[in-house]
Amino acid sequence: MATALFWQHGYDGTSIAMLTAALGCTPPTIYAAFGSKEGLYRDVVEQYRRRGPASQGERPATPSAYAMVERYLREVARQFTDSSHPKGCMVGTGALQCGPGSEAIASYAKTVRTDGHRLFAAKIEDAKSRGELPGETDVEAITRFYIAVVQGMSVQAIDGADRDQLEALVEIALTAWPGRRS
Numbered sequence: 686m687a688t689a690l691f692w693q694h695g696y697d698g699t700s701i702a703m704l705t706a707a708l709g710c711t712p713p714t715i716y717a718a719f720g721s722k723e724g725l726y727r728d729v730v731e732q733y734r735r736r737g738p739a740s741q742g743e744r745p746a747t748p749s750a751y752a753m754v755e756r757y758l759r760e761v762a763r764q765f766t767d768s769s770h771p772k773g774c775m776v777g778t779g780a781l782q783c784g785p786g787s788e789a790i791a792s793y794a795k796t797v798r799t800d801g802h803r804l805f806a807a808k809i810e811d812a813k814s815r816g817e818l819p820g821e822t823d824v825e826a827i828t829r830f831y832i833a834v835v836q837g838m839s840v841q842a843i844d845g846a847d848r849d850q851l852e853a854l855v856e857i858a859l860t861a862w863p864g865r866r867s
Contacts, residue, residue: 686708687699687704687708687725687729688732689770690703691775692770692773692778695778695783696722696783696787696790696794697787699722704725723789723790723793726790730775733776749812749865750808750818751859751862751865755855755859758831758835758838758859759852761835762851762852762854762855765851766842766846766847766851772842772843773839773842773843774835776798778843802828802829806824806825806828809828817865822863827863831858834858837854838854
C-alpha cells in the first residue's frame with residue numbers, strides 16, 4: 686500500500702495520515718518500524734528495485750548486450766503499463782518533485798538513478814570490450830540514450846500510452862543500437 690501511495694502521489698504528496706490510513710496503523714507504528722516517513726520511502730524503493738525492471742541485471746545472463754537492452758526495454762514497457770499499480774516508474778516520478786525539506790529524498794533518488802546508470806554503462810563497456818560494439822562506441826552516450834528512452838517511456842505511460850505503444854517505441858529505440866544485434 687505504501688508503494689502505491691508513493692508511486693501515485695510522490696514522496697512529498699504522500700502524507701503520514703495517508704500512509705497510516707492505508708496501512709491501518711498509527712504514526713508511532715511507522716516511526717517505530719522505519720524511523721521516519723523517509724525511512725519507509727527508502728524501504729519501499731529498495732523493494733521496488735528488487736522487483737522492478739532494473740532488477741533485470743540479476744536475472745540469468747543474456748547472450749549479448751543487445752539482448753540485455755532489448756529484454757530490459759520490453760520489461761519496462763510491460764511494467765510501466767501494468768494495471769496492478771500506478772503507471773510509469775516509481776523512482777523516476779516519486780521523488781522528482783520534492784520540495785524544500787525533502788532534499789535528502791531527492792538526493793537518495795538521484796543516487797538510485799545514478800547506480801542504475803553506472804550498472805548499465807558497465808554492461809555496455811563490457812560489451813564494447815568483447816567486440817559486440819565498435820571500438821569507437823561512446824559508452825556514455827549510448828547509456829544516456831537508453832536511459833532517456835526509459836524515462837520517456839515512464840512519462841508516456843503516465844500520460845496514457847499502453848503497452849503496444851511503448852513496444853513500438855522499443856522497436857525504434859533498438860534500431861539505434863550501434864553493434865551486433867544477435
